[in-house]
Amino acid sequence: MSSDEGTGRSGAARTGAGPARRPRGRPRSFDRETALEKALLAFWEHGYEATSVSDLTRVMDIGVPSLYAAFGDKRSLFDEVVRVYGVRYGSFTDRALAEEPTARAAVERALREAAAVYTEPGRPHGCLVLHAAANCSNPEVRQSLRERRRADIAALERRIRDDVATGALPADTDAGALARYTGAVIQGMSQQARDGASREELESLAEIAVSVWPRAGTPTG
């Protein structure tokens, strides 16, 4: 489904499950994925509205009509950028939640990885989802990213409830508050990375943040 984001949009080109036969006309003169990555970096650095279409075509090194032919419009391009960002850079929390044995271990790892990802040299600092549309006047873009943030915290909350159910966390744990607390710490780390904090600074910050998480099944009261 939704094969309308591939290279060719000609409905008759790809015949079934065949090995992607070459489309008929003149092929695109640039690599779509490379251009998308350039757009991602631009949006990540400057945000949705502060990145103009002419900014995009400059960093992607393509003409304006090529951008519209390949990606639809600015909004669709941004949606695709957010999707790619989520897979490539923004999924460290999801991965930690899925792979670590407990919510606490997952958060410990996620905070450590956040410190690294948010300060990686040669890349924009901080999180695209948090900052790219912070004060965007396009309400759809705002709402879309807001939903993404809320979903992340909801996923963490579910994981905490699981641990409470299995006894890995105390029975009186306020899962919602603990999830929101952790989300707030990550969001604050992203803000501080944007403001120039170093990886080491974020790591020491995260170490303090994680120390409130109750160990094993000892009740908090």
Add this chain to the structure above:
Amino acid sequence: MSSDEGTGRSGAARTGAGPARRPRGRPRSFDRETALEKALLAFWEHGYEATSVSDLTRVMDIGVPSLYAAFGDKRSLFDEVVRVYGVRYGSFTDRALAEEPTARAAVERALREAAAVYTEPGRPHGCLVLHAAANCSNPEVRQSLRERRRADIAALERRIRDDVATGALPADTDAGALARYTGAVIQGMSQQARDGASREELESLAEIAVSVWPRAGTPTG
């Protein structure tokens, strides 16, 4: 000094410490402070760039030239808004740091007040300084607000160092990390308020956050 921000800009109007004699020509037909407050709310809600001059004149209920005559330009108006915001809404941390006996008590109070201020009904949620220029393409505006944020955390760090010196906090306290941690929590609370978190949700979050602060002079190790 710098009396150029008052109502009248006529250099000969106010004679010394006199009771502000009325300026000569036709008086302004709107109340400057009221208009400034309206501009503050608009910038707070939508951010610097997403608030256009025509947005401003609409909510301030004045003409475009009146805005420029009274406030200079959009940038100067925003600067003044930020100054007023800092005094009226954004100084709860400073006040807590100044009035509470210990850094811990101050942070406890500041986090509680942040939960209230960031979710006050009838006002934009979250912090203007954090979000109003998040992805602003004007570098001066960005830098100015960034400095303000860093200064806030630096003030907290100084207060923590004082408490370490007096023994109110353990000698091995990492003042920088603890200050950045607390700043990150406040920044995350602001983000969550923008995303719709309620006051109660922020308060339970803050309660967790403050629980990592060491009590009295007991060493952490």
Add this chain to the structure above:
DNA sequence: TTTTTTCTGTAGCGGCCACTAGGGAAATCG
């Protein structure tokens, strides 16, 4: 080769941006 299909560059669309010139109205001063 001719035909067909698609991409690419130029040039320009209407619309909003921040901002300002200039004339007339309104209020105070002498």
Add this chain to the structure above:
DNA sequence: CGATTTCCCTAGTGGCCGCTACAGAAAAAA
């Protein structure tokens, strides 16, 4: 009263915004 000072409204500036029509170039298919 007249003179002076200041404000406010209308209208418009050039510039950038996202976006697109059109024509020609380029490559595959027949």
